[in-house]
Amino acid sequence: xxxxxxxxxxxxxxxxxxxxxxxxxxxxxxxxxxxxxxxxxxxxxxxxxxxxxxxxxxxxxxxxxxxxxxxxxxxxxxxxxxxxxxxxxxxxxxxxxxxxxxxxxxxxxxxxxxxxxxxxxxxxxxxxxxxxxxxxxxxxxxxxxx
Numbered sequence: 001x002x003x004x005x006x007x008x009x010x011x012x013x014x015x016x017x018x019x020x021x022x023x024x025x026x027x028x029x030x031x032x033x034x035x036x037x038x039x040x041x042x043x044x045x046x047x048x049x050x051x052x053x054x055x056x057x058x059x060x061x062x063x064x065x066x067x068x069x070x071x072x073x074x075x076x077x078x079x080x081x082x083x084x085x086x087x088x089x090x091x092x093x094x095x096x097x098x099x100x101x102x103x104x105x106x107x108x109x110x111x112x113x114x115x116x117x118x119x120x121x122x123x124x125x126x127x128x129x130x131x132x133x134x135x136x137x138x139x140x141x142x143x144x145x146x
Contacts, residue, residue, distance in 0.1 A: 005044040007032070010052060021052075027065050029055050029072065062095045 011018050024030045025042070029051055032042035044052075051072055058068035071091065074084040 003046055004033075005049060007042045007044070010044055010049060013049075014052060014056060024052065024055060024065075027069060029065065029069050061092065062099065063091060067091050 005013075007018050007021050010016070011021050021030070021042075025032065030044065030048045032044045032048055035041045035043050054072050054075075055065070055068050058071065059065070063071075071084070071088050074087060
């Protein structure tokens, strides 16, 4: 007999809410069997568990759920893995380009922040030096008057 899982089993294993699990089902990523009165209970197969695992991996890589579904669905008919692998490589190459562009933008922002910090520290140092000089001049004046 094949191993099956309840919605709460998989939600707990993958640290998800049951609401997220139902959302993945609505997206067509999971296709549990229905059982119980009115088919209200979901029964997930090992295939569903694998698809969920692949979906979460795709999300971590930055793929949209639609992209994840397209790729995962291709693996359901493993006649020729060439097109599947080509699609997967194209999708991750695009995401790699996007991430590299984001990294470039983030580095530019960090460099700008560092420059503002240097400028602010320099202004602060001048301000402190002026205040110290003013204080010393006031003390010297007070000595000379006394």
